[in-house]
Amino acid sequence: MSGRSDYLLRAISEEDLEMVLAWRNSDRVRASSYSDHVITPDEHMAWFDRLQNNSTDVFMIFEIRETPFGVVQINRIDKVNGTGHWGFYIGVEEAPRGTGSIMGLLGVEFAFIELGLRKIVGESFAFNQASIRFHLKLGFVEEGRLRKHVLKGEKYEDIVVFGLLRSDWERNRMELEGSVFGSQGR
Numbered sequence: 001m002s003g004r005s006d007y008l009l010r011a012i013s014e015e016d017l018e019m020v021l022a023w024r025n026s027d028r029v030r031a032s033s034y035s036d037h038v039i040t041p042d043e044h045m046a047w048f049d050r051l052q053n054n055s056t057d058v059f060m061i062f063e064i065r066e067t068p069f070g071v072v073q074i075n076r077i078d079k080v081n082g083t084g085h086w087g088f089y090i091g092v093e094e095a096p097r098g099t100g101s102i103m104g105l106l107g108v109e110f111a112f113i114e115l116g117l118r119k120i121v122g123e124s125f126a127f128n129q130a131s132i133r134f135h136l137k138l139g140f141v142e143e144g145r146l147r148k149h150v151l152k153g154e155k156y157e158d159i160v161v162f163g164l165l166r167s168d169w170e171r172n173r174m175e176l177e178g179s180v181f182g183s184q185g186r
Ligand SMILES: CC(C)(COP(=O)(O)OP(=O)(O)OC[C@H]1O[C@@H](n2cnc3c(N)ncnc32)[C@H](O)[C@@H]1OP(=O)(O)O)[C@@H](O)C(=O)NCCC(=O)NCCS
Pocket: 028, 029, 032, 033, 087, 088, 089, 090, 091, 095, 096, 097, 098, 099, 100, 101, 102, 123, 124, 125, 128, 129, 130, 131, 133, 134, 137, 183
């Protein structure tokens, strides 16, 4: 039986770099990312170096009982407006159903409580049903659609833009916890 304390988000460290690069370069994650070229180790190292010296982006590793399963990143943190844009993926393909939702719940808490944000923005390809359901389940509201916005292969794809206000999350927090932890391992 797993409890809430089995799950955590922690900052990325240098020891995670090889694992994160393998996850980020997997077909599954590239298929859902804006930029889908295969990232080289040098590029990855340069990205990590930039991350260390930058206050607008954070990158967290999601663990279950001290085993890494995925990542949550918050980018473009805007202290004036209290906003940030998030990204996430489950790297371990055999993760049980419901794992992404638990990671998302922790990511939302982190953004609102640790970073003090007022609003989280998410963007999904319109074809990415898992990400769309994931955002809606976490209480995000669809705020718009960027039509034919990103070139994916031969085609420009639509992007669905989601927003979650801290005030809405606070109102629904208990209910959300119940549904996310209750549905784990279905
Ligand atoms: C998006 C992602 C993190 C969700 O993680 P997950 O472990 O699949 O999530 P959960 O099992 O908690 O499911 C969350 C919701 O998505 C739905 N879902 C999961 N996989 C799905 C799929 N392949 N097709 C349609 N819906 C799916 C679930 O049914 C659930 O919704 P529900 O509770 O209303 O039924 C994961 O699929 C992933 O890492 N995808 C690749 C990277 C990615 O797309 N990142 C987001 C970029 S915007």
